[in-house]
Amino acid sequence: MPVKPMAARQPRQKKTSAVQLPLEQRAVKLVAQRMRSAEELRKKLVSEGYEADAIEKTISRLKEVYLLDDRKMAAAVGRYYKDRGDRFIKAKLLHKGISAEEHAQAIDELPDELERALAAAAKKLRLLGSVEPQLAARKLWQHL
Secondary structure, three states, rough: OOOOOOHOOOOOOOOOOOOHHOOOHHHHHHHHOOOOOHHHHHHHHOOOOOOOOHHOOOOOHHOOOOOHHHHHHHHHHHHHHOOOOOOHHHHHHHHHOOHHHHHHHHHOOOOOOOHHHHHHHHHHHHHOOOOOOOOOOHHHHHHO
16 A cells, blocks of 8 residues: 655644633533542643633532532542551542541541451452461561
8 A cells, every 4th residue: 555645644633622612511521531529620620721710610510510529529539449548548638639528527437447457458368378477477568
């Protein structure tokens, strides 16, 4: 198959940029892609060039229709990282822009940190079944 010279090739069509979409459509699209906190959505929309006042109105509207809920986001993050410690979960929630009140509520819904650590240790020990005890202890310590 002969290759066309560079001048004869048609340039690729650019994908429509996010700024061309109306703000509400872009916000709903971002929230539909994955669960986001209000702060994450705000940062993303600001980085794409939307106006701050319009972003705040859109975020409050999304909260009214329950498409954006930081408490559900905090609970989901807590459940996802349930095998980790409270400090790790708090750091993840802070990184996502979730408030301290919602941190506490998400962590309170989880079992006690000691129970979670014991369950994680038991799971790791099952996976290390045939390894010699000293090596297993070292790997368990590193895991926790």
